[in-house]
Amino acid sequence: MNRECKKPPRQLECDLRDICRRNPQGPYATQIDRQCTLLLCARQLFEKGVRGKLAVNLNDTDIRVLVTDWHEQEITAATIRNRLSYLRWLARKIGKPQLIAQSNRAYGAERDGSDRK
Numbered sequence: 001m002n003r004e005c006k007k008p009p010r011q012l013e014c015d016l017r018d019i020c021r022r023n024p025q026g027p028y029a030t031q032i033d034r035q036c037t038l039l040l041c042a043r044q045l046f047e048k049g050v051r052g053k054l055a056v057n058l059n060d061t062d063i064r065v066l067v068t069d070w071h072e073q074e075i076t077a078a079t080i081r082n083r084l085s086y087l088r089w090l091a092r093k094i095g096k097p098q099l100i101a102q103s104n105r106a107y108g109a110e111r112d113g114s115d116r117k
Helices: 008-022 028-047 060-072 077-093
Strands: none
Touching (some): 008 028, 008 077, 028 077, 060 077
């Protein structure tokens, strides 16, 4: 573990960075995008008051907080689907594949054609 990751409040960011480095799957651009998106999620959780949490301790409530925040920010359904796919990847890596519902509909991010141009 890196020395910079010893600070408890940002432990989630450090865990996510380590998980991404240990699991370099897919094209390099995808790896970078996945890591950046997961770190964004960690920062958003930190802003919502989640402190000192490890990646393996993420739960459904944390995911709901993120999705609610994204809807409040009026993030497009396509972007939410992409973020959920990275969170599903993370859930598999931490041994909690059931953490994120397989259907985007459960999070209000179903594909309806309105997000296409």
